[in-house]
Amino acid sequence: MKKIYISADIEGIWGNANPAYTMAGSELYEEYRLNMINEVNLVIDLLFKYGAKEVVVNDGHGNMDNLLPSRIDKRVFFVSANGAYKEFGMMEGLDDSFDGVCLIGYHTRSNTPGIMAHTIWGSMIEHIEVDGKELGETGINAILAHEYGVPIVLISGDDKLHVQYEEDIGYKTNFVETKKAINSQTALCCSWDTLVSQYEKAIQKGMNQESIKKEKTSHTMRIRFHYIRNTDFVSRMEEVKKVDNCTVEITKESFKELYRTMRFVIKICNAFA
Structure with missing residues (x-):
């Protein structure tokens, strides 16, 4: 390595x-x-x-x-x-x-x-x-x-x-x-x-580990907030689905895109908490 x-x-x-x-x-x-x-x-x-x-x-x-x-x-x-x-x-x-x-x-x-x-x-x-x-x-x-x-x-x-x-x-x-x-x-x-x-x-x-096979597949993430206000706010985004009062769901074709979206959703909630 x-x-x-x-x-x-x-x-x-x-x-x-x-x-x-x-x-x-x-x-x-x-x-x-x-x-x-x-x-x-x-x-x-x-x-x-x-x-x-x-x-x-x-x-x-x-x-x-x-x-x-x-x-x-x-x-x-x-x-x-x-x-x-x-x-x-x-x-x-x-x-x-x-x-x-x-x-x-x-x-x-x-x-x-x-x-x-x-x-x-x-x-x-x-x-x-x-x-x-x-x-x-x-x-x-x-x-x-x-x-x-x-x-x-x-x-x-x-x-x-x-x-x-x-x-x-x-x-x-x-x-x-x-x-x-x-x-x-x-x-x-x-x-x-x-x-x-x-x-x-x-x-x-x-440091002696071998490389691993790339794993690019679609993934679904659910983020559960403490407060309904956060769910209401981020679910205005087209790609964010409201599941219940405090939970949203996001699906992406790669984990890289899912991770990026997760990060943005959480930072937006922090800005307007």
Whole structure:
């Protein structure tokens, strides 16, 4: 594997457990941001150590401006943006030229056990289903990667995510357990040395994966909001069907188009919530 894509979130990062500190302006946000930067840099360094020639990093949390370009490993390409303008959000910049994807610092889906569990926008979205199966951000993003024929090199997050991902997607993956979830805002974090060791083993193994067959097929997504006002608003779009008071349905001929539409629908709801 020569060209690797990293999508990084903050909730599953080592040392982070309190949602109050995951957004800019909060008391300990800079500490949580530093944890995210340090862990991403650890992954980058190990990817290059085990054969990567090019790495692209995309910030996937909040407004997607948590990773500071001046603090990220100087060898990588870096997606910089006002997050609202990213058509593909957490997966901006991914295409079929990549050999592998790393999903770093991810978390479980909404209303399930795990540290800071939610799906994309917790205060707005109750859950998302793809082809009748409820999925979180990890599963949704993995499907997009697979459509491009790009395998998942590794995923990192808490212990609950490991179990959930394999149940949702149906196969095992290289996983780095950053912490054990005691409850939604309490974690037992491993030592930093243990984290480094886990990443080294997972990346060394993951970099030997073979490419996978592209999976471009039609998909149907249902987005369930907390409030009827969101459903009413987005169902004005011709391609968005209202299923019930809080649920809309979208069908597209490829997951890429479905993902792009999902992203737009959710951002529109955020703008007018």
